[in-house]
Amino acid sequence: xxxxxxxxxxxxxxxxxxxxxxxxxxxxxxxxxxxxxxxxxxxxxxxxxxxxxxxxxxxxxxxxxxxxxxxxxxxxxxxxxxxxxxxxxxxxxxxxxxxxxxxxxxxxxxxxxxxxxxxxxxxxxxxxxxxxxxxxxxxxxxxxxxxxxxxxxxxxxxxxxxxxxxxxxxxxxxxxxxxxxxxxxxxxxxxxxxxxxxxxxxxxxxxxxxxxxxxxxxxxxxxxxxxxxxxxxxxxxxxxxxxxxxxxxxxxxxxxxxxxxxxxxxxxxxxxxxxxxxxxxxxxxxxxxxxxxxxxxxxxxxxxxxxxxxxxxxxxxxxxxxxxxxxxxxxxxxxxxxxxxxxxxxxxxxxxxxxxxxxxxxxxxxxxxxxxxxxxxxxxxxxxxxxxxxxxxxxxxxxxxxxxxxxxxxxxxxxxxxxxxxxxxxxxxxxxxxxxxxxxxxxxxxxxxxxxxxxxxxxxxxxxxxxxxxxxxxxxxxxxxxxxxxxxxxxxxxxxxxxxxxxx
Amino acid sequence: xxxxxxxxxxxxxxxxxxxxxxxxxxxxxxxxxxxxxxxxxxxxxxxxxxxxxxxxxxxxxxxxxxxxxxxxxxxxxxxxxxxxxxxxxxxxxxxxxxxxxxxxxxxxxxxxxxxxxxxxxxxxxxxxxxxxxxxxxxxxxxxxxxxxxxxxxxxxxxxxxxxxxxxxxxxxxxxxxxxxx
Numbered sequence: 314x315x316x317x318x319x320x321x322x323x324x325x326x327x328x329x330x331x332x333x334x335x336x337x338x339x340x341x342x343x344x345x346x347x348x349x350x351x352x353x354x355x356x357x358x359x360x361x362x363x364x365x366x367x368x369x370x371x372x373x374x375x376x377x378x379x380x381x382x383x384x385x386x387x388x389x390x391x392x393x394x395x396x397x398x399x400x401x402x403x404x405x406x407x408x409x410x411x412x413x414x415x416x417x418x419x420x421x422x423x424x425x426x427x428x429x430x431x432x433x434x435x436x437x438x439x440x441x442x443x444x445x446x447x448x449x450x451x452x453x454x455x456x457x458x459x460x461x462x463x464x465x466x467x468x469x470x471x472x473x474x475x476x477x478x479x480x481x482x483x484x485x486x487x488x489x490x491x492x493x494x495x496x497x498x499x500x501x502x503x504x505x506x507x508x509x510x511x512x513x514x515x516x517x518x519x520x521x522x523x524x525x526x527x528x529x530x531x532x533x534x535x536x537x538x539x540x541x542x543x544x545x546x547x548x549x550x551x552x553x554x555x556x557x558x559x560x561x562x563x564x565x566x567x568x569x570x571x572x573x574x575x576x577x578x579x580x581x582x583x584x585x586x587x588x589x590x591x592x593x594x595x596x597x598x599x600x601x602x603x604x605x606x607x608x609x610x611x612x613x614x615x616x617x618x619x620x621x622x623x624x625x626x627x628x629x630x631x632x633x634x635x636x637x638x639x640x641x642x643x644x645x646x647x648x649x650x651x652x653x654x655x656x657x658x659x660x661x662x663x664x665x666x667x668x669x670x671x672x673x674x675x676x677x678x679x680x681x682x683x684x685x686x687x688x689x690x691x692x693x694x695x696x697x698x699x700x701x702x703x704x705x706x707x708x709x710x711x712x713x714x715x716x717x718x719x720x721x722x723x724x725x726x727x728x729x730x731x732x733x734x735x736x737x738x739x740x741x742x743x744x745x746x747x748x749x750x751x752x753x754x755x756x757x758x759x760x761x762x763x764x765x766x767x768x769x770x771x772x773x774x775x776x777x778x779x780x781x782x783x784x785x786x787x788x789x790x791x792x793x794x795x796x797x798x799x800x801x802x803x804x805x806x807x808x809x810x811x812x813x814x815x816x817x
Numbered sequence: 818x819x820x821x822x823x824x825x826x827x828x829x830x831x832x833x834x835x836x837x838x839x840x841x842x843x844x845x846x847x848x849x850x851x852x853x854x855x856x857x858x859x860x861x862x863x864x865x866x867x868x869x870x871x872x873x874x875x876x877x878x879x880x881x882x883x884x885x886x887x888x889x890x891x892x893x894x895x896x897x898x899x900x901x902x903x904x905x906x907x908x909x910x911x912x913x914x915x916x917x918x919x920x921x922x923x924x925x926x927x928x929x930x931x932x933x934x935x936x937x938x939x940x941x942x943x944x945x946x947x948x949x950x951x952x953x954x955x956x957x958x959x960x961x962x963x964x965x966x967x968x969x970x971x972x973x974x975x976x977x978x979x980x981x982x983x984x985x986x987x988x989x990x991x992x993x994x995x996x997x998x
């Protein structure tokens with residue numbers, strides 16, 4: 314092992330492989346740039362859906378909505394996850410990254426794919442929205458871009474597995490088992506492998522279809538596409554929960570209350586989450602009721618059980634750690650005295666609350682057969698996944714950035730005051746966005762709709778229960794707050810990288 | 818710490834508090850899971866699983882035949898339409914057709930309260946959503962699939978049908994009408 318390629322972290326004592334560090338930096342910065350682009354698209358979409366403003370023409374609304382979905386749900390999240398995978402393997406195990414060159418191949422494939430897809434969307438050649446349901450057809454380069462991105466991501470995932478293998482072979486860590494964070498990321502990577510293979514299983518036939526070479530069955534597309542579309546959210550869940558454990562360890566010295574329980578929960582995710590993606594097809598033709606109930610009932614609830622385990626284990630671990638620090642008065646002194654001034658900690662707590670109460674509970678209920686009849690394709694669905702993937706995953710990724718900056722970039726967080734309010738701005742904003750969407754959606758307001766007031770001049774236009782407009786107002790105010798929180802995040806991160814005081 | 822490797826033997830018994838939580842969670846999961854099939858039997862409103870493969874041409878022909886057979890006629894025996902869409906009054910209990918296509922729903926169905934119908938729903942082009950306002954009932958209309966929904970309207974009045982699946986740049990103009998007498 315070439316010792317010159319390593320430095321020792323002064324905070325954690327871990328050995329950091331410098332080529333791995335470079336890749337972590339590149340993936341993180343790229344993720345932040347894409348959340349900025351996706352955020353700009355979010356503003357365009359939000360101020361168009363808010364009837365008081367309605368700023369964009371129809372075609373641009375659908376275009377920015379496509380870009381928003383792609384850049385947030387795919388590009389920002391997966392670039393960040395690849396960075397997290399390199400942290401979880403090379404850094405936490407004191408190991409070298411198995412093949413940094415392969416890491417750069419993965420990075421440039423992902424970047425190239427993301428740029429190509431964005432160009433196709435913004436030039437109006439892919440007005441198909443994120444799901445690109447056939448027979449809506451985009452330019453073949455749109456599907457090519459996504460395939461390139463997915464191949465790049467899959468290479469990153471394999472590099473993670475290879476690094477785990479290397480670390481074990483070179484005995485860079487002493488114990489028998491991986492740390493829990495690495496184990497959680499391993500679950501994320503395992504799910505990512507099957508998910509990305511499903512991605513290939515749907516995007517390659519769709520590319521061939523867009524080239525006129527094959528036919529396409531719209532129902533079959535929905536089945537396979539959602540095995541990608543929903544399972545990919547389970548990568549996010551595993552990565553997010555691993556990050557909760559990581560932030561808990563760094564901020565309050567938390568230990569998993571029971572390794573067996575926490576690890577078993579991650580295994581439940583791997584085993585049971587994939588088929589549960591069929592809750593997207595509950596009001597579709599083709600599938601039988603028995604099929605729908607089996608896949609979204611029994612199987613899904615075992616994955617939900619995993620979330621219930623983490624819902625106890627993470628806060629309980631934090632409580633135990635804080636009580637050990639001496640905050641033992643009454644039931645809640647530990648909660649009061651927790652390091653709220655640390656944006657990573659407050660962000661993680663907000664992420665836990667939003668994921669559980671906004672995203673999780675609504676997801677489980679909307680995923681039942683009968684409730685789905687009143688939720689499918691309404692704004693309730695959009696509200697639900699803004700609770701999980703934005704309130705949960707994105708919030709957790711933002712929070713952990715406040716550790717990546719000093720520990721990986723070795724820069725003191727610049728504009729700390731702004732950083733301290735950032736999680737609250739973003740968290741409160743997303744809570745209102747998600748709540749506003751769900752409450753308006755409960756009246757039947759559709760998702761992905763440019764004009765719910767005049768219906769583009771349709772002779773059958775109708776008017777909504779006026780309460781709807783109040784909830785859209787709540788959504789709009791939330792969107793402004795969330796945008797401010799998002800801007801604060803991008804400013805603090807890029808500001809730190811450029812101007813933050815260098816740490817030893 | 819979750820950042821460092823655990824001690825050698827970490828497969829340890831679960832503490833009392835965790836056990837209580839785990840059992841509560843498990844019981845709750847079993848309950849919510851059991852509700853899914855149970856509600857399917859006990860509940861009054863379930864998604865249909867009756868569907869048939871159909872080509873858009875065939876479905877369009879069936880719908881046209883249905884419309885010309887049951888279109889409402891005024892006192893001069895002239896066919897009635899609203900905004901260019903035929904108003905159709907099928908006999909109670911019959912098979913009725915609704916065509917979703919970019920960007921309208923055809924025809925305007927006039928149904929009788931508390932009568933049961935077999936609604937055939939399909940799309941001739943893209944994937945569309947079928948959403949009834951203000952009831953907020955949502956189903957998918959997918960090309961190539963004849964989705965049969967057994968429906969019994971229990972409220973009279975005029976209802977709007979809204980497409981809630983993105984179907985191209987005119988998606989937001991896709992609104993239809995349903996009348997219950």
